[in-house]
Amino acid sequence: MTWNGFRGAAVRLEDIDLPRLGHGIGVGEDEIHALLDVEAAGVGFDRTGRPKMLFEPHVFHRNLFSAARETAVAQGLAYPKWKPGAYPADSYPRLAQALEIDETAALKAASWGLGQILGENHAAAGFASPQAMVRAFMDDEDAHLESMVRFLVTNGLDDDLREHRWEGLARGYNGPGYATHGYHTRLAAAYAKWSHIPDTPFIPPAGEGSIVIPRTRIGRGSRGSLVVIWQEILLAAGLSFDGGADGVFGGATETATKSWQRAHGLVADGVVGPKTWGAAG
Known part of the structure; x- marks a missing residue:
């Protein structure tokens, strides 16, 4: 498959996309902003228009077998356990090498876009294959955000986001090592920041039916x-x-x-x- 340097239409989010998609799971714009800030600094594409991507050699290792795994290990592209500080500034050259060994395993081993969804989790994000997910991510940040919301719901993490249970959310989204990287405290800080910034007004379209009942309480001082x-x-x-x-x-x-x-x-x-x-x- 030809990937065109992983450059597609690269359409950015519109302001209304955050409250629109957040509404579907009963959260406001601030919760969505917090997760996007922590996962990809709020931006889904790099400076050249490619989806933000981080290649994970330990994930590549577990998706390879026999000779292919041996080849990847020999090239320094795969190892059995995660290593701190082992990421280059640009992961795409590594990905290009990995694609030559096994395309599907390589795409599964990278975290993609605004929500940094691991290709291995393509089904939970709503795609039949990692290839389909990456193609969608090349074209539009809206696909990044929709996939992140699907992933949250599939894994039962939308409750944690609604209730601002940052530790539970970080554990489910980033894995058991979340505390080492301070994901939970960073999520809390990002939410606190956005809660003081006016949101984009959003009203569900007419005919959509009754409102989604949020578990988040609002009262004097709330915004969004x-x-x-x-x-x-x-x-x-x-x-x-x-x-x-x-x-x-x-x-x-x-x-x-x-x-x-x-x-x-x-x-x-x-x-x-x-x-x-x-x-x-």
Whole structure:
């Protein structure tokens, strides 16, 4: 198969893609941003337009057998255990050598794109083969993000992301050595950063059905796409407040929320949790 230097259309994400795909698993833009920042510094393509990629010789080793494995070991492309500090600045020359030995095993042994999805995990990311996944990643960062969301759901990690259980998320996404690299603390720090940055307003398309009930609670001080969704619900119920659906959960939104909760027989605490979301759905 010809790979054209792993250069495709290289279309970047649009701002709306993060809240749109996050909505499908009940999270806001901030959670998605945090994971992207930690995995690939928020960018899915390198300076030459190739998907960001890290070749893992220990993964190549476990996907090879007999003579092919011996050849890869002899060329320094495969070894049985992960080694720290063994990564060159550009992994593509290694990948090119590995492709000559076994294309499928080579693509499986690399982590790709915004979410750094290991080619070995192509099925969990929604693709029939690593080749299909890499082709999609060459063309559009939207495919990177969609695959990351599928991977989270397939592996039951979407709960951890919704609940901000950073250790559980890091363990499932990055493996048992997550703490060595501080993935959990980096995720928490990235989320804290993005939680103070205004999000892209997003309302689910008409006819999509009831909202996805998030497990993330929102209340005074919250910001983002989930706040916009909640404010739209309040406005549709005839509860007006200063600022409208601006994505900022301030005092006026809190007061309107308490009125809405009282009208629906709920505890009027001004906090939108599962019971309040459920009554709205």
